Amino acid sequence: MIDGTRKFHEQDVEVKKEYYSSDPTARRVRYDSNLHVYKSKGKTANWKDSLIISGIVSGHNEPEVCRKTSLEYINHVIKLEDTLLGLLSEALGLNPNHLKATECDKGKTFSFNYYLACQQAELTLGKHTDPVFLSIVLQDQNGGLQVMCDNQWADVTPIEHALVVNIGDLLQILSNDKFVSAIHRVVAKNVGPR
Template identity: 55%
Template structure:
């Protein structure tokens, strides 16, 4: 890629704002570009030269993130302590693992993926009614939450369903996916409770510790749609980031593309039939005082598509404000106490590829 002169770069920076606004005002997202038949990635999506060069220096490694079988997690079962140890090791080293036999049916997983695809592929007039950048809207459709803060836009559209502040009136959920996504939300909320118990034990705490802190009370579900990309080598589906949550549960379809940073390399997180991907968020890294790791991850763009995924973020108590902080276990706290509101306010005013942990180091 040729080095561009400073004069041209300045022109591009000035024009970028206009291009971002023009894209945003269509209210059709990336899928709207694909529907128009674009054969080149628009400039607002092209990654900076330094990022593209950096990726060329990464060696492809063939490693597998842990897949943990949850059958036998009942208290007193012979396998429970084995499962707790597997979760402890995965949370400490990878910050990522997949779970199977989690009691959410495979049929519901498939139906959830299909229903989110149907939302994104319905007629434009219906879908545009949900388009908004107002974070207080409990249900909203948008493309790139950090569109105006990031260095480059991502090849991705999103339906967000937020229960961060209060319970969601079911009638606000789009009809095309309402019944299925509400059932899926119930399933993931129950699974989150189970995992918080296991994570508490993995921290050598009472099984109820993280649930008693209400780590799962705030919930946000982001339903991503990654259209096929004509030049996937120039952009990303989702930029490198860590999650604004205690834990995140991710359902992904068969196309893959998710990668996690491990030992300074990008490792694929393959699609495993019937599995839910679990990753540690920034808030749990803080509360665990760095015992658990909130790992960088990203999603590649792809010629194939669309790719669909649903990320369930469990973010604790937002309102009224509640203080969270490192577990008091005799070790020096690596972070100061925080409220979820404080964390999220910082998250929504920065590019997603900038870590939120640095704001709260003690």
């Protein structure tokens, strides 16, 4: 999937323009660029480009250059999510199908991010939690993901083909704080792309 993400993002801007929108409600498959960094005037910004696929995957609207790999990846992540929802339900002392039955996984969004070398790392998005149920992350070997652990930042060392699962704000709320949303950040690097 990392290769497919790079293939999409390294295409000519005219090709990617077909998918461009900064409005998350505008289209199901969209490309958003870090161009807003230049409009932020010293404020925190995301230093990344993203190919975002929301909702049900059709196999028709996704960019051809990464369609096959993105669809395969999405299908595997959905299966993993189903397994995780069952395990999380059991950990809460509930029926294994409980979380799935609540449809907490209904609004799926897949974001394939591409980070360019960052000249102003201090202006990138800092620590945060994700306003979702779960975030499932595939890192490249350059890393940069850190989590807050015992009030210190800990590097999440990339392991090839391994996924990182972050608890999101919605799961924390639904579980009455039995699961805590992961405070994390992606440390910007003056290397890229990644």
